[in-house]
Amino acid sequence: MPSAPCRSSVAAALRAAGCVFAEDEAELLLAAARTPDELAVLVDRRARGLPLEHVLGWAEFRGLRVTVEPGVFVPRRRTEFLIEQALARAPGASVVVDLCCGSGALGAALADALGRVELHAADIDPAAVRCARTNIAGYGGQVHQGDLFDALPGELRGRVDLLAANVPYVPTGEVARLPAEARDHEPLTALDGGADGLDVLRRVASGAVRWLAPGGCVLVETSGRQAPEAVGIFGGAGLKAQVAVSEEWSAHVVIGTLDGRGGQPWASRRACP
Template identity: 90%
Template sequence: MPVPPRSPSHSPASVVAALRAAGCVFAEEEAELLLAAARTPDELTSLVDRRARGLPLEHVLGWAGFRGLRIAVEPGVFVPRRRTEFLVEQALAQAPDASVVVDLCCGSGAVGAALADALGRVELHAADIDPAAVRCARRNIAGYGGQVHEGDLFAALPDGLRGRVGLLAANVPYVPSGEVGRLPAEARDHEPLTALDGGADGLDVLRRVAAGAARWLAPGGCVLVETSGRQAPEAVRIFAAAGLSARVAVSEEWSAHVVIGTCA
């Protein structure tokens, strides 16, 4: 439908001013996205108001950009971070011919979708414990013929995947419990705690993934987990103790650290 002419109160300058007043650091870029998304002046008012109240931009828009894809993101679902694109890059470099891919702790399914988009025809599975994330992921990987399972880590996966997985990506929560309260309000107030809180040292879920990975990976298969630079040395030790050949890949550009474990 045609968009009615904007009144002065809906001008780009007024939208930028409203976003700046709300503390949005990238007000100009966000204003462009909101102006493009709004079909009517009333809808624009609603979008700007929701963003000004602190709702993550991706939840306001209903999507997040990730590795060239537009990933649907519903309110209450973890927003994929741009630094996690480094995890995808490392996964593709490790196993460019993988035919079975699993995205654990999948959230919106962004990692699984990006891997399937790059690899082409793969058997794709994703899993998350949060029902809202599962619904969202199903939207994002349906086009790749993927399946999304609801449940706790490996317990959610079909038994037929044991020993067959070439790429296992697990974007686990890794914020220490005591630091969750210091996260930006956008994450702390609008994303599920299960996607953020990694336990006392931030590595609780990573330990569980490492402990179970070898039973699911094919020979030579890889498991990749994002973590922080401070946690990376301990994460490598955890992977090695689980019988995996482990190393850390680092991106200075994205301040990203990915632990890579390979099954013998």
């Protein structure tokens, strides 16, 4: 077991590299390393700016340890709010889709909470698909590679009870201002949402009505600034739309429900207690 001075020196090296939570990260790296040489490699990778999750090979998400390869989008803790909203609105969902799945964290978390479900996930990035297959294999899920709905099996049309889509929503002009960990180490396709950040959200909204079961819902994370327009986009696609807000996590989730009659846009705001 590494000695206390070793623990202190690791934390000092991380702090010098600008890691805000150096002591906590040191504990994780010490636990992950099997030898002093391996520890040195891990500390060096983190000090050079690689996201901690990529260094460790996993991220914690809603109590699960999710495999995350270098170059794959790291699931954000605020996105756990999307999972809470999904479970509150579709506690009996039996067919679940994780679109723009990245590591498959959302699909794994939903399946873990819901129990036995038919789970599908899809992403355009091959590295993400590899990770997702690892993360949802234990739930009997299937992962498909391709562009949004084009990747899904046709027999899912009209059957999806719960569609979670963690779409990219950073406007193109703002990508350069993202933290270096995201900007330099995560795929652009997982970050850049087009000129106003809503390009992929528009495509998800327009396609969702053909894939959702009556009463099914689609949930997409966005920013507070974009949320009003996103509600309009969902409503224009024939979904009843609302925004759920967590003040604690600074998270905004747009929720669209298919009622079988098309529906008109509506909106509500609820702060997480």
